[in-house]
Amino acid sequence: MMKKTTVALLGATILIAFGCVGKKVFNTEKTTRIAVENREKVLVQEMLDRKKEAAELIKKVGDLNRTIGNQESEIKELEQEIVARTQSMGASTSKLSTEKANLEKQLATTNELLEQKNDVLSRIKNVQTKRKSILLELEASLKKALEPSMASGVTVMVAEQAVSVLAPDKALFEPSGLAISANGRTFLTLLAEFLAARPELDVDVIAYTDNALPPKEKTLKDTWEWSLQRSSIIVRTMSKELNTNANQLSPIGRGEFYPLTSNETPEGRAQNRRTEFVFHPVLPAIPSADE
Numbered sequence: 001m002m003k004k005t006t007v008a009l010l011g012a013t014i015l016i017a018f019g020c021v022g023k024k025v026f027n028t029e030k031t032t033r034i035a036v037e038n039r040e041k042v043l044v045q046e047m048l049d050r051k052k053e054a055a056e057l058i059k060k061v062g063d064l065n066r067t068i069g070n071q072e073s074e075i076k077e078l079e080q081e082i083v084a085r086t087q088s089m090g091a092s093t094s095k096l097s098t099e100k101a102n103l104e105k106q107l108a109t110t111n112e113l114l115e116q117k118n119d120v121l122s123r124i125k126n127v128q129t130k131r132k133s134i135l136l137e138l139e140a141s142l143k144k145a146l147e148p149s150m151a152s153g154v155t156v157m158v159a160e161q162a163v164s165v166l167a168p169d170k171a172l173f174e175p176s177g178l179a180i181s182a183n184g185r186t187f188l189t190l191l192a193e194f195l196a197a198r199p200e201l202d203v204d205v206i207a208y209t210d211n212a213l214p215p216k217e218k219t220l221k222d223t224w225e226w227s228l229q230r231s232s233i234i235v236r237t238m239s240k241e242l243n244t245n246a247n248q249l250s251p252i253g254r255g256e257f258y259p260l261t262s263n264e265t266p267e268g269r270a271q272n273r274r275t276e277f278v279f280h281p282v283l284p285a286i287p288s289a290d291e
Contacts, residue, residue: 025093029093032100036082036100036104039104040075040079040082040107043075043111044075044079051069053118053121064117064120064121067117068117071113074110075107075110078106078107081103082100085099120287123287124286124287127284127286127287128286131283131284131286134281134283135162135163135281138163138279138281139157139158139163141194142163142165142194142279145191145193145194146165146187146190146191148186148190149167149171149183149186149187152168152170152171152187153168153170153171154166154171159278161280161283162278162279162281163281164276164278165276165279166274166276166277167187167274167275167277168271168273168274169273169274169275170183170270171184172184172187172188172234173230173273176214176217177213177214177217177226178217178226178229180234180237185237188234188237188238188242192238192242192244195238195245195248196243196244196245199245199248200281200282201248201280201281202248202279202280203250203278203280204252204277204278204280205250205251205275205276205277206252206253206254206276206277206278207227207228207234207251207253207274208254208255208274208275209223209226209227209230209255209272209273210259210263210268210269210270211223211259212263212269214226222255223255223256223257225253226255227253227254227255227256228251228253230253231251231252231253231275234251234275235249235251256272259272260272260274
């Protein structure tokens with residue numbers, strides 16, 4: 001509505017200021033102005049489309065969204081400047097044409113910047129797609145390799161930038177709380193074979209416990225020590241007995257402080273006693289928004 005009003009005022013101003021100008025000249029200037037306005041609409045729409053795409057990206061492109069917002073502000077300021085200069089058209093036609101040309105150059109520069117940012121967005125999307133593909137492939141490979149242990153409750157899932165293998169207590173340890181069970185050794189053997197074929201992988205071995213120390217383990221001071229011993233036993237077994245490269249394994253103890261459920265029942269405590277193997281594949285770096 002504002003643009004229509006502006007055009008009407010502009011036409012009246014031209015008729016008053018340049019009554020002596022011929023119809024052909026008037027029509028030529030009108031056609032030029034309409035073309036400029038149409039070009040502005042195309043640029044504004046293109047900028048809005050880029051903003052919509054940027055909103056769907058991860059936090060990594062937040063800076064890029066702010067940059068696009070700045071570009072939008074610049075375009076609006078340029079539009080306002082065009083309207084103001086058109087309304088104050090008291091100078092000669094040649095001067096007005098020069099000013100329009102300068103503004104068009106500025107708009108062209110802004111459009112070029114938007115295209116550059118769009119190229120960065122495209123490269124970020126491509127990298128994100130590749131990272132997701134790597135994680136999904138690793139998840140599928142782990143599920144296949146650990147299939148014999150799935151019946152014991154072992155689960156595999158993609159977790160952010162890694163793949164997590166969650167093993168319940170019964171899949172790894174004897175009821176005493178520290179000794180690896182027969183099922184656990186089978187499971188660790190499968191893991192060791194998988195890691196031997198993928199030396200680029202790093203794995204965090206994170207042990208969790210319930211809030212009650214095992215009665216037969218009198219030397220344990222607290223659940224921190226219990227969980228760290230459990231993760232260390234797993235790493236020691238895999239590295240010393242199953243020939244896993246120790247550099248691929250990092251033991252971590254979380255104690256009782258990350259429960260999945262209440263420790264008030266035996267079933268709840270058994271669920272809280274678990275070990276998580278977090279596999280970190282080598283992922284391509286996401287391009288910077290400033291590149």
